[in-house]
Amino acid sequence: MRTYITQRIVQSIVVIVLVVVIVFLVVHLIPGDPVIALLGSFETATPERIEAVRRQFGLDKSLPEQFGSWVFGLLQGDLGISFRSEATVNSLIARKLPATIELAVAALIVSLLVAIPGGILAAVFHNSVIDYAISIVVTLLMSVPGFWVSIVLIYFVAVNRDWLPPGGYIPLLEDPAESLKRLILPGGTLGILTAAPIMRYLRSSLLEELGLDYIVTARSKGLRERTVLLGHAVRNALIPTLTIVAFQFGNFMIGGVVIIEFVFQWPGIGGLVLDAVFNRDYLVLQSTVLLVAVFVVILNLVVDILYAYIDPRIKFA
């Protein structure tokens, strides 16, 4: 067990280092001069001014030097300074993060509330109308563009009727009722979309468990079917599903946040990334993307370690 965990931690550290290098390299291959993009909007891009700004942000240094000072800052928890607003990236992220966390947590709750009962139903009634209906919905959800689902919902629920606000964010602590009302559409949409693969995985994982000998034993002991199902099969099926949930949460939910936040005008990390892309705001872009990727790596590491604790078989795999 200990060697497995050490191995996974070392692996994750290597991956994080690679992630840092990849982000830096990709971002610094951007064609176009961020300083001209920045000054161009003020129509004051004299050569002296460009030079001054370049020196101010360390862009006159060589790539390895820029990389070095970025990594040096990272190690001290300093993500750099935005070219555009001259605010620190730390403060920008800190300002945008709460909205994204609220959205992601809401989506996670919705997706589990949908996926777990859905997956259990599909497995228990497998090869029945319920199973087919669920599988059709799941495959459609996995294929449909998320932004279109959002727009359709906004159209029917918020534009056509006045049932819910079409978006906009209010911090939870400021006005809990209004905040939750505004969270329903974006959180629900993102949650339902990410529920589909989880549901599908839980279904096949549960079907596999239900075919194993210990289920026969449990049944022949005379346990009620509900106990067999919820107490034994589902419990075991949920363990491998946890990895999929983590992957979904890290990869699709955080990635999907960019689109969902755009459509629902949600002032979160997704918007920060898009603004940084359009403004060529190097440091904001590279630090935000880096933070997301590192989060994904750590999340997967934590889940793998948890998994090894819950299911000791994993360390032999």
Next chain:
Amino acid sequence: MSNISGEPTLQTADPALSNLQDEPLIPSRPLWLETLARIFRRKPVLIALVILLAIVASSILAPQIAPYDPLEMHQDFPREPPSTRFLLGTDEIGRDLFSRVLYAGRPSLILALMSVLLAMTVGTILGLVSGYGGAVVDAIIMRITDAVIAFPWLLMAILIVSVLGPGPQNTILAIAFIGIPGVIRMTRATVLVQKQMEYVLAARIVGGSELSIALRHILPNILPSSLVVASLTAATAIQTEAAVGFLGLGIQPPDSSWGLLLRRGYQFYTVAPWYISSTAIVVTLTIWSLNTLGDGLRDALDPRLRGVTK
């Protein structure tokens, strides 16, 4: 996915057992026909193939099928809802949306095809090298793959497209880059399995070199899994083009694509909801067909791949 054919199946817990009941032990038809029959025995897979062929064919035949020139403006009919005259309605300056969707399918589908080809080529080579090249090379390739997978795919696509600038070639590169890790993992997994097979040992005993074993024996055995990964990657490709185009980072006007139509449609969704929806439905159907075909192929050709590819 389970079969939706409505055939009565015995409720056996072990899926291997229920397979035995469906299939005669000695197939009466040639193997390739048997395999085809097995793939399309499931109705959704057959439906998916028909839909996909219809969409691809109508894009190729757009000049013949489209009722109007996609650029022709019917100035008296801006933002017309769908009708018998304009099947999917018209856009903000009265252009026929049905014709526009057909024509926009061409760049989108070509983009998907090119990026899949690129991802498959690069991914298969790297996967072969990784599975065959010894522990150090394997570890290097796999850790880089892990690092790329750590980026949410849409974020990675946005990052690459913004690095390279918008446009078709760069969108292809971005989409291919996202697809490569999946192909590497699949190829490597298959190589590791095949390497242990007895036919490889036999080839080695007869004196085959490692390179010829890899290319002549192992590579052909990767083909079934490659088909699966290719169709799933194509689905992601269409999805990515749509998302990137929607955000305005993909193909730029005056060129057209599904992603771009979705972006234009979004600007008018409150007054002309059919504008974005007509394109979105075609995009959804395309992605659904590719996903369903991929799943069907996987189940028929290599059930072990479940979990490796997605």
